[in-house]
Amino acid sequence: MKQLKKMITILLGISLLVTACDPFDDDSLSSEEILETQMPFVQYIISYWRGIDTGRFQLQWSQQLSGVSGRHLAIDRYQMERFDTENIWYFYYDHIYRDLQNIIAVSTEINARAYRGIARILQAYSLGFMTDTWGDVPHEMAMGYFSQVNLVTYDEQQNVYMEIMQLIEQGIQDLDAAPQGGGLMPGPEEDPIYQGNLDQWKKAANVIRLRHLLRMANQSGNYNIALGHITSQPMFAGLHDNMVYAYREDLDQVNPHYFFREVTRAGAFFVNMLLQNNDPRIPHLLSKNVYGEYVGTHPGSAMHNASSPGPAVASRATPLALITYTEQKFIEAEVFYKSGQHALADAAFEEAVISSLRSFDIEDPAWEAEHASVENVDLERIINAKYVALFLNPEVWSDYRRTGYPNLEGFNGEEIPRRFLYAEREYNINSANVPPDVDMYTRMWWDPE
Numbered sequence: 001m002k003q004l005k006k007m008i009t010i011l012l013g014i015s016l017l018v019t020a021c022d023p024f025d026d027d028s029l030s031s032e033e034i035l036e037t038q039m040p041f042v043q044y045i046i047s048y049w050r051g052i053d054t055g056r057f058q059l060q061w062s063q064q065l066s067g068v069s070g071r072h073l074a075i076d077r078y079q080m081e082r083f084d085t086e087n088i089w090y091f092y093y094d095h096i097y098r099d100l101q102n103i104i105a106v107s108t109e110i111n112a113r114a115y116r117g118i119a120r121i122l123q124a125y126s127l128g129f130m131t132d133t134w135g136d137v138p139h140e141m142a143m144g145y146f147s148q149v150n151l152v153t154y155d156e157q158q159n160v161y162m163e164i165m166q167l168i169e170q171g172i173q174d175l176d177a178a179p180q181g182g183g184l185m186p187g188p189e190e191d192p193i194y195q196g197n198l199d200q201w202k203k204a205a206n207v208i209r210l211r212h213l214l215r216m217a218n219q220s221g222n223y224n225i226a227l228g229h230i231t232s233q234p235m236f237a238g239l240h241d242n243m244v245y246a247y248r249e250d251l252d253q254v255n256p257h258y259f260f261r262e263v264t265r266a267g268a269f270f271v272n273m274l275l276q277n278n279d280p281r282i283p284h285l286l287s288k289n290v291y292g293e294y295v296g297t298h299p300g301s302a303m304h305n306a307s308s309p310g311p312a313v314a315s316r317a318t319p320l321a322l323i324t325y326t327e328q329k330f331i332e333a334e335v336f337y338k339s340g341q342h343a344l345a346d347a348a349f350e351e352a353v354i355s356s357l358r359s360f361d362i363e364d365p366a367w368e369a370e371h372a373s374v375e376n377v378d379l380e381r382i383i384n385a386k387y388v389a390l391f392l393n394p395e396v397w398s399d400y401r402r403t404g405y406p407n408l409e410g411f412n413g414e415e416i417p418r419r420f421l422y423a424e425r426e427y428n429i430n431s432a433n434v435p436p437d438v439d440m441y442t443r444m445w446w447d448p449e
Contacts, residue, residue, distance in 0.1 A: 031110045035103060036190045039115060042099045043193050044253060046126055047245035047320045049096060050394070051256030054088040054133065056264065058394035061417055062387075063267035063408055066297045068304050072263045077300040077411050080440060082424035085134075089423040093138070093145050096126050101143065112184040114198060117174030118191065121205045124167035125322065128212055131160040132398055133420050135444055136435045139163055153433050157445040158219075161212060168209045172202050193245055193322075199234075204243040206233045207328045211395070214331050215446040218402045223338045230332055236325040239359055246319040257314035257392060265306035269408060271296030273388060280367055284312040284360040285391050299411040312360060313392055326355045327395065330386040333377065342376055349377045349385070356389035380405050401447050418443055 029037070057075050059065040067076040071084060100123045107116035130137050136154045138145070140163075144152040155163070175198045178185065188195040194204070206229070213226040236242070247253035266286055271294055274282045286294050286307045297303035312318065329352035336345035353372035357364065374381065383405035387396050400408065401418050410416040417440035426434050443449065 031106050032112075032184055034106050035110075035112055035115045035184060036186075038099055038103050039118065039186060039190050040192050042096060042103065042119075042122065043191070043245060044247075045091075045095055045099075046122060047247075047322065048256050049088065049091055049126075050129065050322065051320055051392075052088065052260075053084070054092075054129070055392075055394040056260060057084075057420070058133070058397040059392060060264065060267075060299075062394075062397045062400055063269040063299060064387075064391060064396060065264045065270075065309075066267045066299055066301070066303075066306070067264050068297065068302045068306075069263050072260075073300070073302050076302075078414060078417055078440065080417070080421055082421050082427065085420050086423040086425060089134075090425070092126065092130055093142060097123075097142055098146065100126070107184075110184065111181060113174040113181050114178035114183065114185050114196075117171045117178060117198070118186070118201055120167045120171035120174065121201055121208065124164045124171065124205070125208050127160065127167070128164050128208065129394075131157050131164075132215070132444070134422065135419050135438065135442070136160070138433075151433060152430055154435055161216060161446070164212055165209065168205045172205050175202050175205075192248075193243060200241060203235050203237075203241055204323065206235045207243070207323050209233075210235065210328065210331055211323065214335065215398070215402065217335070217338070219446040219448060223335050226331075226335045227339050230335060236328050239325050239355055242324045243322045244319045244324075245322065247317050249317055254316050255314060255318045255320055257309060257318070257320075258316045261308050261314065265303065265308055266294075266296045268296030268298045268301075268306075269406070270388070270391070271307060273384070273406070277371060278367070279388065280362050280364045281357065281360055281388070284310055284362075286310045309392060321393065324359075324390075326352055326359065326389050327386070327393070329355060330382060330389065333382050334379065337377065337379060337382060345382075346375055346377050349374060349382055352389065353385055379403060380407075401444065415441055417441060418447065 056065065056072070057080070060067055060072065060075050067073040074080070075084065100119050103119040104116050104123075107113070107119065127139060135157050137160060138152040139155045139160055141153045178198060186196045190196070194200040210226065210229055213229055217223045217226045247255050271286065274285065275294060282294060287310045289295055289305050289307050295303075295306050297306035308314070329348050333345045333348035333352055336342070336348055350372045354368055357368070371385070383399050383403050386399060387406050390396050400406065400416070408416060419438070419440060419442060421440060422434050422438070
């Protein structure tokens with residue numbers, strides 16, 4: 001644990017966490033020590049990676065946030081350059097991907113199926129975030145990044161999605177078999193997210209799978225697989241099941257949104273939506289400006305006096321939610337709506353909205369009657385409500401790309417970008433494999449016109 005604390009302290013002192021060495025390139029560690037040290041570390045860095053520019057640029061293009069200086073202001077104006085994604089691209093491969101592969105390999109050697117199952121689920125989550133950000137990405141041959149060749153091929157997004165599904169299925173199989181296998185089991189120190197509760201990990205795996213089944217249904221137009229998954233698989237039953245990383249002050253861990261409070265502010269579209277609906281979550285989601293007002297800044301306008309995300313979501317120690325019961329219920333509402341099951345869609349929508357309020361200990365019967373208890377809810381209302389409930393969750397960008405909701409207007413009326421640019425170094429060392437004719441406005445495989 002001392003080694004883990006030392007490494008986290010080093011990482012926090014480095015911009016975007018990308019220049020540090022892997023903390024576990026240490027031949028003196030036993031296999032058990034590798035797993036016990038790597039698992040909590042990789043959970044931490046996945047949450048941190050989700051909260052830095054990998055996620056923040058998406059939140060800016062979704063207009064929950066707006067950049068007010070430096071490169072964040074340029075991103076607000078859709079002036080992304082290849083070097084803007086350099087650090088976050090390689091941080092995934094150099095740290096998250098590599099460490100998860102290491103955990104899977106070591107746990108296979110010593111038959112620690114609980115560790116392997118959790119690692120596979122975390123890999124599915126992280127790989128999904130990668131492909132939904134860039135499209136085609138290296139996976140099958142990604143270990144080539146650590147060879148001297150460095151010519152790494154890219155997998156097409158539809159194949160990446162099949163790999164995500166396989167990782168989840170294999171992960172659940174590992175977790176099912178782990179209690180009888182007699183192998184090494186994680187406890188609270190080794191598994192900060194679920195404290196070694198394998199049933200919780202299986203639920204999370206099924207919700208992660210549902211998130212991606214929704215995109216696949218968007219591509220095919222067939223929602224039957226997603227519908228069957230909802231009705232047949234154990235998933236979250238309440239907010240207590242949320243997949244959340246809690247930052248530890250004793251390890252000098254800090255929520256990444258706290259670090260970026262000086263370069264971004266709340267977006268005007270998001271703030272105005274809250275104000276127009278007299279939303280009771282406002283004081284939890286936002287901080288007032290120096291004039292005691294809730295004000296957002298429009299894309300590219302760089303209004304430094306706009307509100308910032310509130311302490312309930314962006315303080316130093318605020319836990320970061322990776323996937324939640326609230327998101328699950330919104331997905332259910334959309335799948336039921338698309339399947340023509342309107343009563344079930346209404347019920348799932350109501351539970352989604354109310355669960356978001358309860359996450360802040362809010363009970364407001366009058367507001368809930370108007371904004372949650374809705375008959376014949378439609379897709380626009382589902383996505384708009386989800387947009388508010390998932391504040392600071394980049395999933396809202398994927399929702400916008402899939403559905404066109406909420407009804408955002410881009411900077412200077414321009415089209416809102418649909419993917420990140422590939423990193424500059426990829427063009428320098430791996431240009432033969434980088435997908436050609438792709439820019440920020442190229443649609444994803446799951447996002448057909």
